[in-house]
Structure formats: structure tokens, C-alpha cells
Amino acid sequence: MSLLDRHRAVMPHWMPVYYGDDALEIVSGKDRRVTDASGRTYLDFFGGVLTTMVGYDVAEISDAVRRQLSTGVAHTSTLYLIRQQVELAEKIARVSGIPDARVFFTNSGSEANESALLFAANLRRSNQILAIKNSYHGRTFATMAVTGHRSWSSSSLSPLTVNWLSSADRLRGRMAGLADGDLLDAAVDDLREVLATVTAGDVAALIAEPIQGVGGFVHGPDGLLGAYQKVLGEHGILLIADEVQTGWGRTGDHFWGYQAHGVTPDLMTFAKGIGNGFALGGVVGRAEVMNAVPAISFSTFGGNPVSAAAGNAVLDYVLDHDLQRNASVTGSILLDGLRALDAAILGQVRGRGLMIALEFVRPGTTEPDPVVTARVFDLCRQSGLLVGKGGLYGNVIRIGPPLTLTEDEAREGLSILASAVAEADAESRFS
Known part of the structure; x- marks a missing residue:
């Protein structure tokens, strides 16, 4: 019996688990990266819902x-x-x-x-x-x-x-x-x-x-x-x-x-x-x-x-470590890069510092598109990036990395996000 099956057998059905039948078990972490039970490592842009604020395995805290x-x-x-x-x-x-x-x-x-x-x-x-x-x-x-x-x-x-x-x-x-x-x-x-x-x-x-x-x-x-x-x-x-x-x-x-x-x-x-x-x-x-x-x-x-x-x-x-300043610097890399994306499915990019959202809509409208949002969400995971979801209509990707995020990691995550948005945008044109 898998851990997911065991979870479903004893936990209330209203507790959501990301990725459905392909749910993750995170077994270790270091800095801004986590590793799942299969041994795959991900860059974490959600930090346990903005909670792992200074990253994983920080010596001063431990x-x-x-x-x-x-x-x-x-x-x-x-x-x-x-x-x-x-x-x-x-x-x-x-x-x-x-x-x-x-x-x-x-x-x-x-x-x-x-x-x-x-x-x-x-x-x-x-x-x-x-x-x-x-x-x-x-x-x-x-x-x-x-x-x-x-x-x-x-x-x-x-x-x-x-x-x-x-x-x-x-x-x-x-x-x-x-x-x-x-x-x-x-x-x-x-x-x-x-x-x-x-x-x-x-x-x-x-x-x-x-x-x-x-x-x-x-x-x-x-x-x-x-x-x-x-x-x-x-x-x-x-x-x-x-x-x-x-x-x-x-x-x-x-x-x-x-x-x-x-x-x-x-x-x-x-x-x-x-x-x-x-x-x-x-x-x-x-x-x-x-x-x-x-x-x-x-x-x-x-x-x-x-x-x-x-x-x-x-x-x-x-x-x-003046993490407020670091949030400003790395957040600007992400916000500037995301706002430069040209995608019909992207209704709005908003946020401040390392609290950033991408809202997805049906092209040419403000109608929320939770389906394409889920696609971007899954594509990010496939490429080694964990992000969050939210919004009143379930059509928002939420980004809240640890405040210790480096500039190189910001650019790495930005590249994955940009590719995921571009792929989902291209798919939407032929659906």
C-alpha cells in the first residue's frame, strides 16, 4: 500500500495534496532545494507555503x-x-x-x-x-x-x-x-x-x-x-x-x-x-x-x-544577513523577467519582493483558466521547480521562495517558469 493510499485512508478528504496521484513525499532539504522519496531534487519556490523562510538545513537554526x-x-x-x-x-x-x-x-x-x-x-x-x-x-x-x-x-x-x-x-x-x-x-x-x-x-x-x-x-x-x-x-x-x-x-x-x-x-x-x-x-x-x-x-x-x-x-x-534587501534584489529579477513574458494566457503578473503571482486567463478575456494554471504548475514540477497555487478561482501560480534565494537560483527558476508558460500558451492555441 503506497504512502498516498495510506494518507487517503486516515486523513480527511478535504485536505488537499498537490499533484494528485503523483503526490510528492519530501524526505530531505538543503538551502533552497528539496529531495523527494524517489531521489529527485527540486528548486523550491513555495517554501512550505512561505514558511521555510530562510531555507533548509540552516546551521544557525538547527x-x-x-x-x-x-x-x-x-x-x-x-x-x-x-x-x-x-x-x-x-x-x-x-x-x-x-x-x-x-x-x-x-x-x-x-x-x-x-x-x-x-x-x-x-x-x-x-x-x-x-x-x-x-x-x-x-x-x-x-x-x-x-x-x-x-x-x-x-x-x-x-x-x-x-x-x-x-x-x-x-x-x-x-x-x-x-x-x-x-x-x-x-x-x-x-x-x-x-x-x-x-x-x-x-x-x-x-x-x-x-x-x-x-x-x-x-x-x-x-x-x-x-x-x-x-x-x-x-x-x-x-x-x-x-x-x-x-x-x-x-x-x-x-x-x-x-x-x-x-x-x-x-x-x-x-x-x-x-x-x-x-x-x-x-x-x-x-x-x-x-x-x-x-x-x-x-x-x-x-x-x-x-x-x-x-x-x-x-x-x-x-x-x-539583510534578507529584506535580498528579497528585493532577487524578487526584481523574477518580476522583471515574468512581466516581460509574451503569453496570451497570462492575465497579470503582480507582487512585491519574493511574493509573486501569475494569473492565468482564457486568451483575450479576463475569464479565469484553472486548467491552464494546473498545466503550468505540472510543467514546473516536471522541470524541477516547485511552486504554489491559489486565487479565488484556482487560476494563480504563487511564488514565495526562501528569502535566502540567490540571484543564480532566481534566474534558474525564471527560466523554468518562462518555458512552462510558453509551452502551456502554445498548447492553448491548438486546443
Whole structure:
């Protein structure tokens, strides 16, 4: 019985596995490459969904984890002082850009966003939340409610009352084809209309991704969150920046995605890359908001000694090696090369730094083409490159390599992507 058959026999059917009947088992990794059970090696341009942020088999991280494990203490709970956790919280508070910041650690981005929603709702004494269409914030009960992406909203039940703002998607929908200034004006008008018509007037917060992750790396122009916050401030509404995918320098231009918008959020969530594969997430925010929990609460495993040791090593590595700058340099190689492609199936190339998307459409239209997307996805794998998929219609290739990607590796991956797009484009002309 194959590992895939065993997986299907014991795992829920709604857990997707890439490549169908030809699913991969990754058994080892080094730098930006992984090797499967058959011995084939791939250049990894998805990093475990943007999580293996500094690559595989990084000595500084492995050594930090081993040192902690050598003490025999993998867990104590936050009922006791955890040096690694306090040190990591100090670093995150310092780089967050949020004054008088407090940090709460969780195990995942879903838990981080769930916690942020709790803090905001408690402070504002309201369960009303603003969210953005095409967003993804997690798979827990409240985070599903603020996920504006039908494929990932697996329950209509919710502890929150959620009202929706338009996505900044410029291919289709309310913002289609708008220039930056016009989009900012339309977004503010949309926000004011929602507040005036469908809310009860005491909204707790707006939760927003600076770049929508699962939604296919859709993002608005610089200043969008700042434009929102001017209106939110008139009503005392908090801003939660979901930086689970955009944080730690991935966008190249900034350390946090929110910094492109001339705004400082009240709360910011993080996860994925900070653990580089170890379970680690959390919330950082203003003390007044973070302290707005009227009962005892804690996270059993959040910020445990082992994960916190990994997190300290990861953040030190990111800062010491200026990975933000590297994301800008290598991301520019990819973006410039992909934007130069001439393919009728390619509707849009977008992104920042090492967070890049290719959206595929039927030639001459904006109609999504998930079939040709799957073809490009498979062609990349056949040529030794792993990429991700996403988008509201399943028609987006998502690229999120480790931030340690070299310029040569960026060009190697670009060549494979260009060939895959060209082949799929040629096939589409004769189908």
C-alpha cells in the first residue's frame, strides 16, 4: 500500500495534496532545494507555503534548537518564565514599529488572528468586524468568518458579525482597471458606504492582509491601509494587519507589509516564516489593546522553549544577513523577467519582493483558466521547480521562495517558469 493510499485512508478528504496521484513525499532539504522519496531534487519556490523562510538545513537554526533540546526542557508552559520567549518578544516588539508593544505567542497564523480578533472585540465591546473580499485569515471558527474566499470558508456559522469591503483586484470586480488614485478613492467610498449602511455603528476592527496570500497575492496601491485608517479613526475602529505571509522582509521594500501604507496598525499578526518550520505565531500590538482580556488566558504551546529558540535564531538570521534587501534584489529579477513574458494566457503578473503571482486567463478575456494554471504548475514540477497555487478561482501560480534565494537560483527558476508558460500558451492555441 503506497504512502498516498495510506494518507487517503486516515486523513480527511478535504485536505488537499498537490499533484494528485503523483503526490510528492519530501524526505530531505538543503538551502533552497528539496529531495523527494524517489531521489529527485527540486528548486523550491513555495517554501512550505512561505514558511521555510530562510531555507533548509540552516546551521544557525538547527544549532539553536539542539542547544535548547540538550537542556532536556522542551516545554514548561507560560506559567513559568521562558527566557527564549521573553528574548524573542523583546526583538519582535522592537522591530514591529508599534509603540509600547506587547507580544502574545501562538502556534499558527490562524490562532494569531483568532487572538487578535478577541483582543479587538474585548476592547471595543463589539463583535462587528470589517474584512476584505478575497482574503484568507485561517481555519479556526472566527478566522473562517473573516475569510472572504469561498473555497476556504467551510462554515456559515460565526461568532462575529462581518461586513465586507471590496478587494483591490484590478482584473475584475469593483476595482477592475482603476489607476492607483482612483482605486484609493473608490476604496474609501466603499468603506464609508459600508459603515453608513450595514453596520450597527460600533465596529471593533478591520482585519486586512497588506497582500492577500491565498487570494493570489492581490494587493492595492501603496497608501490603501492608510486611507482606510483615516476613516476608521473617525469611528475609533481598530486596524489589524495580518502579516502572516507578508512579514519579515518578504516584500523587499519593507520589513512589514503595512509599512507601504503610511500607517501603524493597532495589532499585527505573524506566523509562518518566523519559525522556519517550527510551529510559531503570535500577535504584537499596543498594550491597551493587548491587555483587553478580562480573564486569565494563555497558550499551552505558544512560544514554547524549542519554537522560541528557533524563532530567535530565524529573526537574528534575517536581520544579520539583510534578507529584506535580498528579497528585493532577487524578487526584481523574477518580476522583471515574468512581466516581460509574451503569453496570451497570462492575465497579470503582480507582487512585491519574493511574493509573486501569475494569473492565468482564457486568451483575450479576463475569464479565469484553472486548467491552464494546473498545466503550468505540472510543467514546473516536471522541470524541477516547485511552486504554489491559489486565487479565488484556482487560476494563480504563487511564488514565495526562501528569502535566502540567490540571484543564480532566481534566474534558474525564471527560466523554468518562462518555458512552462510558453509551452502551456502554445498548447492553448491548438486546443
